[in-house]
Amino acid sequence: MTDIPATYFDGRTSRPHAVTLRWHALDGVLEVAGEEVALRLARRDVTVESRLGRGPRFIRFADGGRCEVADNDTLDAVIATWAPQHGGNWLHRLETSWRLVAVAVVVLGAAMWAAIHHGLPWGAKKVAFMLPAEFTRVLGDQTLEALDRAMLAPTTLTHERQIKLRADFAAFLQAAGDTTPYQIEFRALKGQGANAFALPSGTIVISDELVLLAEDDREIVAVLAHECAHVRHRHVLRAVLQNSAVVVAFALVTGDASSTAAFGGAVPTWLLQSKFSREFEREADADAVEKLRAAGLDPAHLATMLGRLSSAHGDDKLALPEYARSHPPTQERINAIKGAR
């Protein structure tokens, strides 16, 4: 029988009572004794809170009363014999072991690295390919509608020119053995210059400025081959999935959704998203090279076009470091394309 000093509250008023807890191991009775308190509680009417840090612990009774106990060690020793079914303090042992903390830091660091490099891209890919075709079609159509209103204007290319380019593209697809139903849309890009982009539905938008920039129509086909790769690999969907997963994961780990959007989380989130985007560009380049070669076209056309786009945009004059870019440096991409033998 061990006595433990405690503070008793009856759960009906906010009045504290200084009491002594007497634990009778034999008949399983807890006696709460104080100036105005005399209680005898059976084992089944007593719940002991698990230990947490140095903080005081509450012992709750079935009638709503409770005792606050500061002496955690003595309480643990008593509980071990008085009510062994309460189980050990395994969680508390985990939470107080520096050795475990060291292991946890290493494991978490490795898990974070693995999740970012492998787990997340893998999962996003699986999900992106599970989404039904109808979903990607609606998604692509609505995106194009929104873009048409905001930043796209009707094309100024002649009808003949469009037909010629479509025919070149169709010939390339046939030669490369690609049966995906792509759809080419010509548009003038307000203030955006030469560009081409793919929508999840298989629609590829190509700007008039890009068509004018090319000096050989095979260069345009090469750019289209790159965009086809984005479509087939579902890069847009995967980017959306990965990016939202990063935001959620950050909020979960820090337990703070607001700072993710505001200050601390914005920069790392943005850097990660740029990294994913660069990886997609590399994958699309490599895929385009393969398809161009299969169709009997020289992949160097893609490299030439990338060079033209880069000097038209003046990209590489800005000393933006690689980790902040959405695309890999053009020279690196050109080298990779030329080096792919």
Add this chain to the structure above:
Amino acid sequence: MFTIIGVDGKEYGPVTADQIRQWITENRLTPAMQARREGETEWRRIADFAEFAPPAPPVGADGMPPLDPAATVAPGAALPAAPAEPQPVVFTGEWTEYFKIWIVNVLLTIVTLGIYAAWAKVRKRRYFCANTRVLGHTFEYLADPVKILYGNLIVGAIFLALALSQMMPLLYLCLLLLFSIAAPWFIVRALAFNARNTAWRGLRFNFTGKYGGSAMVFLLWPLMVPFTMGLLMPVVAQKQKDFVVKHHTFGRTAFGFRGTVEAFFKVYGVTLLFFLPVIAAYFGFIAFMIKLAIETQKGGGGARPPSTDSLALFGIAMLFVVVPATFIGIQYFRARMFNLLWNNSSLAGTRFLASMRFRDLLLVEFTNKLVVALTLGFLFPWAAIRTAKLRADSLKIVPFGNPDDFIAAEQSAVGAVGDSANDFFDFDIGFGA
């Protein structure tokens, strides 16, 4: 003549004002208890009736009565030896200790694929409650992790639906509309869940707000803000805090709130000054875009179109104005709102003294964010402990009457879905700003 509700929850009366005064002196009633004047329908605190109000104390320079409660006690009243001095809120959490609890939480959450997050939340809140001491006693956190798990699952499904439907604007709008209508419900449920699962000296808090009131202040009033160019914002904020604070109870005793619209206007007005650079930057950005559009129109095919990276660079330059100004503005707002909220809240005569300084909060939060970012989130527990310590250090309690005399109220259980929603979508509803 009055009807009163006694300590046992039963109605007594009608009785005369003199009888009530007598009972107060005999300590059978406290000014916090409820009474109703004959012929009226509204129950009010006894202290809120002019007849039983403490003799009007001289008003201090700051518009608040002086702090000495002895001046408000009737002569000869059998009032207990309540501490007359403002009492500190003591926070005893230590970051090395909390770090270990946090990392086990994170690890187990990952290992269990998120299921443990509910238990992790309980341990986290329990730690902060157990390490916050008021008038010698700590707080209890009593939430059932299983309920939080259900809440997390439901809210996770809602979040997933919203995120995926973002790609389909029409569906997204419909879901968003539905969610907006449900948000006031989530808010009252979150407040109720947290209040009912927090206790001090064996008595639970409660939140008694209903959907109707919540929808008024969190849905309808905010809808009108855009039509007034934001001028209505302080008014709406005052209504929201008024709703949140006044529907909180400790045991049977309701909290009071007397923050005025003027006070809210003052905080919002000064905060606006901090956001002037942000507004200027946005106008600069719009001017930049217009200039771009004009140049491309004029230049025809010959003009060199700007690259996407030069736009990005412009964006980065803006970050150096917008992000710091926003961050500083937010800290000013938080410090002032913390003070405004607590200084105008009361619990049956018990008052709070908040004195958070803007520069203290700015320093703490800036170093917090910096260290958390530099350590890839690993020192988040350090930051959380520092913020909690600053809040506790900035708050004092001026007890009135005997703090032993609060009485429990009947309560029912409430689900955790609102609380999970609050964690996930971060509604701005906190009691303590």
